Amino acid sequence: MRADLEIIQEWIPAGSRVLDLGCGDGELLAWLHANKQVSGYGLEIDGDKIATCIERGVNVIEQDLDEGLGNFASNSFDVVVMTQSLQALRYPDKVLAEMLRVGRTCIITFPNFGHWHCRWYLTTKGRMPVSEFLPYTWYNTPNIHFCTFADFERLCLQLGARVEERLAVDHEHRHSLGSKLWPNLMGEIGIYRVSGPGLADHRVAV
DSSP states (O other), X not given: OOHHHHHHHTTSOTTOEEEEETOTTSHHHHHHHHHHOOEEEEEEOOHHHHHHHHHTTOOEEEOOGGGOOTTSOTTOEEEEEEESOGGGOSOHHHHHXXXXXXXXXXXXXXXXXXXXXXXXXHHHHOSOOOOSSSOOOTTTOSOOSOOOHHHHHHHHHHTTOEEEEEXXXXXXXXXXXXXHHSHHHHOSEEEEEEEXXXXXXXXXXX
């Protein structure tokens, strides 16, 4: 599996019921079903990826995440997963609130625009950062909401969600002492496990 999915699967208990938002080609759900006896659904909007999911035997529904999760009952899943999609949503706050409603635990990954390289690029060049990891220019990027770890954790706080675990990793999904000490500065990708509503952790990434 992709390196980020390998990390995520460790947070998903065997036999659990999983909803994967923006499931892509169904790689995660197919692996979880085969190795952890997980059941559930994937939501995807790309027709070609939906076809691959079906070939893999993954239960997939064609659905736009920005339209909400009203077709699912509250607490109907043990885990709701959304990888690398938060920043591309029109209404990330509403989608996160819906994830917390339908799932007991939520796992979210997203690129950190507070990473030191992004800050340095903007400071020295005066333009939106472009890199191997973020190869788009400002006018053709699918990322429409630029988010840092601090932004995300404040949103969790506003929604009454609890940050259970957080990993700040580089683009190869490795974590270091620097990313542990200064996650918002040194982490390129955030991998979060949150639950709620509950007593939120008021410590915010720096």
